[in-house]
Amino acid sequence: MPxxxxxxxxxxxxxxxxxxxxxxxxxxxxxAQDPPQRFDDAVRGLYRAVVTAFRSRPRALPAIVADILARPDGPGARLMEAAMPRMLEGVGSLLAPEIEAGRVRPLPTPVAIQLLLGPRRCT
Structure with a gap:
């Protein structure tokens, strides 16, 4: 271990x-470096990345989330603080063309991520 x-x-x-x-x-x-043509496919790719990370073995991501919930000032939180700018940059670059085209509202990236991950109303 040492x-x-x-x-x-x-x-x-x-x-x-x-x-x-x-x-x-x-x-x-x-x-983000090689985005799909369709925005729906990009969103599915984001979902796939997160779900795959939660399901992959070893179960590192669930352990880190548990650590964050148990110890908000612990190593899991510091780790997320270090990784979050990279995640925000990647998602932001996927959203940028859609914002420029007027298909997505220009919201702060963390808010846009919450809306992407939150429940949607089907019309």
Whole structure:
């Protein structure tokens, strides 16, 4: 264990490496770099990235979320603070063309993410 902590610069570094590998950040960034033609497909890709991160083994993302809920000032929260700008940038770049075309309201990215993840009313 001490050698792992040395390689990853402590427990937080090790957690960051696990989150990088098993979290949704890399998939969201890849989706933003090569976005689908249709916005619906981009949204599905975002959902897929998050769901895959929650379902993949080891169950790193659920453990990090549990840590955040149990200890809001713990390593999980610090890890999310470090990863969140990358997630916001990726989602923001997916939303930008839709905002420019007038199909999506120009909202702050965190609010837009909440609306994307929240329940929708079917018409």
């Amino acid at each position: 050698s792992l902590h040395t390689v990853f610069h402590g427990r937080d570094g090790l957690l960051a490496a696990v989150f990088e590998r098993y979290g949704p950040v890399v998939d969201v960034e890849a989706l």
